[in-house]
Amino acid sequence: MTEFPLAGNGHIKSSVMSFLREKRMPHAILIEGDPGTGRHTLARFLASAAVCSGPDVPCGNCRCCRMAASSNHPDIKITAADSGKKNITVGQIRDLKSDTAIKPHMAAANVFIIDSADTMNEQSQNALLKVLEEPPQNTFFILISQNKAAFLQTVISRCIILSLSVPETSAAAEYLSKNTGYSSREIAEALEAQKNNIGNALLFLEGKSDSEISVSAKEFLRCMQANDMWGMLKAAAPAEKNRSDADLFFRELKIKTVSLIRENLNSDRAAALAAFYRELLSLEKSLVTNINLSLLICTLVSRASQL
Ligand SMILES: [Zn+2]
Numbered sequence: 001m002t003e004f005p006l007a008g009n010g011h012i013k014s015s016v017m018s019f020l021r022e023k024r025m026p027h028a029i030l031i032e033g034d035p036g037t038g039r040h041t042l043a044r045f046l047a048s049a050a051v052c053s054g055p056d057v058p059c060g061n062c063r064c065c066r067m068a069a070s071s072n073h074p075d076i077k078i079t080a081a082d083s084g085k086k087n088i089t090v091g092q093i094r095d096l097k098s099d100t101a102i103k104p105h106m107a108a109a110n111v112f113i114i115d116s117a118d119t120m121n122e123q124s125q126n127a128l129l130k131v132l133e134e135p136p137q138n139t140f141f142i143l144i145s146q147n148k149a150a151f152l153q154t155v156i157s158r159c160i161i162l163s164l165s166v167p168e169t170s171a172a173a174e175y176l177s178k179n180t181g182y183s184s185r186e187i188a189e190a191l192e193a194q195k196n197n198i199g200n201a202l203l204f205l206e207g208k209s210d211s212e213i214s215v216s217a218k219e220f221l222r223c224m225q226a227n228d229m230w231g232m233l234k235a236a237a238p239a240e241k242n243r244s245d246a247d248l249f250f251r252e253l254k255i256k257t258v259s260l261i262r263e264n265l266n267s268d269r270a271a272a273l274a275a276f277y278r279e280l281l282s283l284e285k286s287l288v289t290n291i292n293l294s295l296l297i298c299t300l301v302s303r304a305s306q307l
Pocket of ligand 1: 060
């Protein structure tokens with residue numbers, strides 16, 4: 001059997017290993033966690049287990065496992081918002097539903113992964129609910145999300161919830177030193193900067209922390225201080241692409257606003273910046289709901305221009 005792929009998260013590991021051992025994988029699993037906590041890694045592991053033809057699933061060696069690892073397995077289908085779109089549409093869920101009627105090509109099961117499942121609106125969730133209530137035999141649904149609060153209670157009640165969290169420092173460091181070539185000093189620095197979030201620590205180590213989003217956040221604050229509303233809207237555009245970019249954008253804005261407050265402690269601007277920080281905290285909360293991201297950014301710009 002392939003080793004459980006995540007650091008820490010002991011409670012998840014024991015429940016996953018126990019249902020795999022007993023060959024009783026739940027037909028609907030909702031994975032929730034922040035970006036970087038291993039949600040997709042866990043989804044791939046579970047999908048491999050569902051299609052694996054080995055005795056101890058996922059074996060990691062059979063043809064199905066190898067195809068799953070290279071994202072080429074015909075019976076593992078991924079639904080995500082279409083490019084340029086923020087939400088998974090009800091049409092996509094209807095397509096998924098009709099695909100559930102098709103027999104698997106290679107494996108004994110069909111697996112449907114819904115990425116950023118929390119971007120489904122109520123109508124899409126209700127459409128999905130019907131198939132979750134009466135799933136065809138040997139069909140598994142894996143929903144990946146940031147926060148289960150975005151789901152209808154009726155959907156949640158049909159799923160087994162696996163809530164991922166960042167691991168302890170020692171477990172995260174052990175994972176990174178085993179899986180990357182970075183020194184223990186570099187790993188410790190990355191984990192401290194990224195609060196033990198392994199995915200973010202990897203980006204940090206690869207030198208991508210100065211990402212497009214980070215540059216956008218910096219530009220947003222520059223425009224805010226110049227009272228340039230159009231500039232703010234333009235700078236925030238990359239955050240409208242998807243929820244995880246929006247989340248990153250807010251995080252970068254918070255970090256950079258705190259540094260600006262520190263730099264301006266003795267000036268009149270400190271109070272306005274502190275007020276902006278409070279706005280960020282309050283607006284950020286709506287990210288866990290199904291809020292329209294363009295609307296969220298417009299609200300942010302409007303609040304920022306009133307400070
Ligand atoms: Zn296998």
